[in-house]
Amino acid sequence: MPKVFETTLEINLNALKHNFDFLKSKLQNNTLFLAVVKAFAYGSDASVIANYLQKIGVDYFAVAYISEGVELREAGITVPILVLHPQLGNLELAIKHSLEPSLYSLKTLREFKKVAIKCNVFNYPVHIKFNTGLNRLGFEPEEINLALNTLIDASCLKVKSVFSHLAASEDLNEKKFTDTQIERYKSLSEKFINSFDYTIIRHLCNTSGVLNYPEAQFDMVRCGIGLYGYGNSKKESENLIPVASLKSVVSQIISVSIGESVGYNRGHICRVDSKIATIPIGHADGIGRHYGHNAGTVSINQQTAPIVGNVCMDMIMVDVTSINCLEGDEVVLFGSSFSAEGIAEAVDTISYELITGISQRITRKIIK
Ligand SMILES: *Cc1c(COP(=O)(O)O)cnc(C)c1O
16 A cells, blocks of 8 residues: 555445445345445545445445435435435425435424425325334334324325334344334334335344344444455454554654653643654544543554644654654554554543544545
């Protein structure tokens, strides 16, 4: 791999293909695959990721907001797009771009129905979401008849799918809870689809659901984090390859004598005569202040260097006293051999937060 000359997020499409194939190998033959590409495809590049997945045969996409779906349409995506959390102010925009809303309450259903009538559409695809235990978005199970009654006479709408979301699919200590959630969804969705004379897709599992609860695949699964190369445990991650690698370069190396300080507020005091390297990436790029003070590490020439002192907006300083490195050498913040999971864990967060937080300022480079 050629060296980078500035801070760069490399996006490896071969890794994406590997993860897609691996997750698909866990599915029954006729289970549909929905790829979740919200939040810039988990901090990478939604249009690049979605176009590649479209080419290799993904069945569905999901984004969080309507604006994210519009961007995908403008980038040439023709596969159906589910909008998980549409906002009521711009529902017409969803229809204009053939984006399929998740309707998760009587209010959202009624609002969308109104807009659909106004736009003169017929059989417009919508997705009905139930809350089965996450207690975030969704119709309550007791509201099923309300939902059905509102849908039954609405020729402007057609229910494409009925779905729910697991609360603890990654946590095997919560297996009992999850089994109950699966049962609840099963009976609820059965009653729901039996009220229609056409086929409705059922889906419940995210990545960890696919890996831990193969019996709960229903007709479709919704994978996000697994596609990008992370599971929710070491075991899950074993067969996946991180798609994004965050790399930078050593800008400058200076010698700092014992007792002297490094960075703002003298955040680090050198206990020995030290070599300190400055790297052009900071909290404005998604490397938060909690990575400072030796909590986070970077990899330079396959050696680990701690981030010392306070993280600045555009820079971090790392201690390279015991490392062979020169100005211009490549620095890996995370990647396939230096996983985001481990670094995130060191500061008490999860890979999701680290990878989705990488700012748009950083150059993306596609690797095939
Ligand atoms: C984000 C999201 C997913 C994807 O979950 P992963 O754990 O990243 O696979 C699936 N379903 C819903 C409703 C989501 O919001």
